[in-house]
Amino acid sequence: MLDRFEAHLQACIRRYRGSREIADMLLYHFGYGGYGPARRGKRLRPSLVMRVALAEGGDLDGALGPAAAIEILHNYSLVHDDVEDCDPLRHGRQTLWSRNGVASAVNAGDALCALSVLALTEAAAQHPSGRVLRMIGVLHGAHLVMCDGQSLDLSFERSPHVTLEQYDRMIAAKTAALFGAACELGALCASCDDAAAERYRKLGRAYGMAFQIRDDVLGIWASSDATGKVVGNDIARRKWTFPVAWALQTASSPERERIAAAYASLETLDEPAVTAVIAALDAVGAREAAERALAEHLAVVRHHPVAGVRDFLLGTLNALPSS
Numbered sequence: 001m002l003d004r005f006e007a008h009l010q011a012c013i014r015r016y017r018g019s020r021e022i023a024d025m026l027l028y029h030f031g032y033g034g035y036g037p038a039r040r041g042k043r044l045r046p047s048l049v050m051r052v053a054l055a056e057g058g059d060l061d062g063a064l065g066p067a068a069a070i071e072i073l074h075n076y077s078l079v080h081d082d083v084e085d086c087d088p089l090r091h092g093r094q095t096l097w098s099r100n101g102v103a104s105a106v107n108a109g110d111a112l113c114a115l116s117v118l119a120l121t122e123a124a125a126q127h128p129s130g131r132v133l134r135m136i137g138v139l140h141g142a143h144l145v146m147c148d149g150q151s152l153d154l155s156f157e158r159s160p161h162v163t164l165e166q167y168d169r170m171i172a173a174k175t176a177a178l179f180g181a182a183c184e185l186g187a188l189c190a191s192c193d194d195a196a197a198e199r200y201r202k203l204g205r206a207y208g209m210a211f212q213i214r215d216d217v218l219g220i221w222a223s224s225d226a227t228g229k230v231v232g233n234d235i236a237r238r239k240w241t242f243p244v245a246w247a248l249q250t251a252s253s254p255e256r257e258r259i260a261a262a263y264a265s266l267e268t269l270d271e272p273a274v275t276a277v278i279a280a281l282d283a284v285g286a287r288e289a290a291e292r293a294l295a296e297h298l299a300v301v302r303h304h305p306v307a308g309v310r311d312f313l314l315g316t317l318n319a320l321p322s323s
Contacts, residue, residue: 001060005046008064009071012119018111025096025108029075039091044211044316045182046071048309052186052200055308063189065123066135069116070182073143076112077150077178079105084154087233113143127189135188142181149174156240160264167245168209175215176208183207183309206300207313213294214317216241217287220278232274238263242293243286244277255280 013026031038046067053063081087082095083105089095097105120139124132152170156162183204187197219234220243234241240263247259258280262273269277281287298317304310 001050001054002043002047004060005043005050005064005067009046009068012068012072012115016111016115021100021104022108022111025100025104026111028099029079029096029108031093038093041074041091042316043071045074045178047312048179048182048204049186049189051309051312052183053189055306056187056190056192056196058186058190062123062126063186065119065126066139066185066189069120069123069135069139070178070185072112072119073116073139074178076109076116077143077146079109079112081150083109084150085237085239131188131191135185138181138184138188142177145173145177149177153239157238158266159240160266161248161260162240162245164242164245164249167240167242170240171209171212171242172205175212176205179208179211180204203301203304203309203313206297210294210297210301210317213242213290213297216243217290217294220281221287232271232278235274235277236269236271238266238269242290243281246289246293247281247284247286250284253284255283259284 010030010032013030013032016023016026027033028035030036031040049067049070050060050063054060078090079096082090083097083102087095088098095105096108100108116139117136120136121132123135127135149170149172152166153174156166156170180201181204183200184197187200192200216234219239219241220232235244244259244263247256248263250256259277262269262277294317298314301310301313304313
């Protein structure tokens, strides 16, 4: 299944016939042509589209276009996120903006957004036009919500305090919405009714919330070799993650006040300050609290009746690098 998907995705990217500079950046970003093989992402979102479709009686041919569309849109968001977050590395390689400059990377991301729409319109060969239009609405409705989530995330970097409720709202938009769309697209590929499609959207949303909390934990406590990212960069940039938001709602203590002072500074933290914040998070039990919150969201997944989808979702979180 994934081999067929990778071939289809690569064909979508290679089909770009615009400027040579953008074409080169797209090949580099995905690790195709002379830039491969590169370490790839987990392909979770397209895998969800295909697995839900197959579990509900659809076929792989009808799921490949929507699966490619959501993966291309996801990569568009990664390119722009790397610019906005000033992240120099992704999967252990230079990000597009650090290699080609900010303006060129933004342009390449915009091209990926357009390609995601085109990839989805090609699904008209397997699905009625009305269903394809609904798929476009599902995917790019989630895209709009993602933009809201990213806006909240960026605004939080200028805020001295963020509540756990505000954090949950942000990740529901920035991360969980696209996972919800992936499951819903899979249901639509299999001609599921509205009620089933909505149940799958809620399933994907719950998984997305758990996924982001797990990613927050990895960003603080995992090694660079495991994640391909700069360890502690989220803390250095004062990004609001579940462990930090949770820690600041605990009772007053020297460790809690150390975290609060670091995040109230509105300045990039140096390495000693990052180390001190991580130690304080350990001391107040923020890591354990994040694991409990993750388990609460995963309870929704564990109660899903379709074993193939349920077991895949649970397995992917277990397969993430150990923190």
